[in-house]
Amino acid sequence: MLTPVDFIHDLLNPDLAFLPKALAVSLMSSIVAGVVGTFVVLRGMAFIGDAVAHAVFPGLAIAFVLQGNLVLGGAIAGVSTAVVVAVFAQRQKLHEDSVIGVFFVAAFALGIVIMSKAPGYAGSLQQFLFGAITGIPDEDVLVIAVSGALLLLIILAFHKEFVTVTLDRETARAAGLPVTALDIMLYVAVAITVVISVQVIGNVLVLALLITPAATARLLTERHGVMMLLAPCIGAFSAIVGLYLSWSFDLAAGGAIVLTATALFVAAWIISPARSRAQRRAESRSEPAGGTGQRAVTALPGAERLGAGEAST
Numbered sequence: 001m002l003t004p005v006d007f008i009h010d011l012l013n014p015d016l017a018f019l020p021k022a023l024a025v026s027l028m029s030s031i032v033a034g035v036v037g038t039f040v041v042l043r044g045m046a047f048i049g050d051a052v053a054h055a056v057f058p059g060l061a062i063a064f065v066l067q068g069n070l071v072l073g074g075a076i077a078g079v080s081t082a083v084v085v086a087v088f089a090q091r092q093k094l095h096e097d098s099v100i101g102v103f104f105v106a107a108f109a110l111g112i113v114i115m116s117k118a119p120g121y122a123g124s125l126q127q128f129l130f131g132a133i134t135g136i137p138d139e140d141v142l143v144i145a146v147s148g149a150l151l152l153l154i155i156l157a158f159h160k161e162f163v164t165v166t167l168d169r170e171t172a173r174a175a176g177l178p179v180t181a182l183d184i185m186l187y188v189a190v191a192i193t194v195v196i197s198v199q200v201i202g203n204v205l206v207l208a209l210l211i212t213p214a215a216t217a218r219l220l221t222e223r224h225g226v227m228m229l230l231a232p233c234i235g236a237f238s239a240i241v242g243l244y245l246s247w248s249f250d251l252a253a254g255g256a257i258v259l260t261a262t263a264l265f266v267a268a269w270i271i272s273p274a275r276s277r278a279q280r281r282a283e284s285r286s287e288p289a290g291g292t293g294q295r296a297v298t299a300l301p302g303a304e305r306l307g308a309g310e311a312s313t
Contacts, residue, residue, distance in 0.1 A: 162186065201257055
């Protein structure tokens with residue numbers, strides 16, 4: 001087995017330039033997916049995340065056939081489909097899940113048809129479905145870095161609005177927030193996150209990078225702000241350990257990253273009940289005698305307590 005020290009030496013080896021590039025892309029994708037994934041988990045949007053992963057496929061296929069930029073092609077397809085779904089879901093009597101099922105699956109089918117006409121169809125399809133982290137072009141690394149940074153800035157700029165819509169949509173409407181526009185922005189954020197992650201772990205596994213770290217963080221904290229810090233850290237740790245295991249044992253990088261994240265989720269699930277009991281005991285001791293039992297809630301943005309209505313849609 002390759003030791004961690006040997007792995008670091010390989011990262012610094014100029015003859016293995018693809019390895020640090022793969023690690024950098026994995027870390028960037030995991031951090032962005034962890035932040036965006038907190039909203040996906042709290043709003044119960046796992047199905048939407050999965051559907052977006054299908055939606056980016058025709059853009060990837062067209063970009064591949066035209067020898068264009070895969071990230072740009074996938075982003076255009078994913079964002080376009082996400083906007084269409086958000087609009088149809090607001091104006092039609094069909095449930096949102098039904099609209100998503102129609103448009104996102106249709107987009108994936110279109111991608112399959114386009115790919116079937118491309119030279120080297122089988123190998124290219126496998127690359128898109130399962131990822132090709134060691135073969136990412138240098139220009140895509142730059143695009144992923146810029147796209148991820150812009151996405152994080154947007155999430156930061158509209159953080160309070162996203163949190164309000166996520167935790168209580170009726171309150172958001174009563175406060176005059178543009179709920180539909182915020183929904184579209186969140187769908188677009190999910191689409192871009194999927195696009196910048198799909199080359200790391202592939203179209204099939206990309207949902208795990210979006211959901212698993214955020215779900216793990218949710219088991220470990222009751223506060224949204226803390227969850228948004230934990231999720232990208234968990235994702236980044238999964239990326240580092242997963243890539244290390246992949247390089248050590250000649251495993252599929254995407255699969256190793258996802259299994260590492262899943263192991264962390266299981267560990268958090270095991271320790272979560274004990275943590276919750278300890279937290280309740282600590283809170284009961286901190287309540288003033290004869291008080292109403294209500295505790296002060298900090299007014300800092302992102303410090304909201306997550307309750308039973310956290311996934312209200």
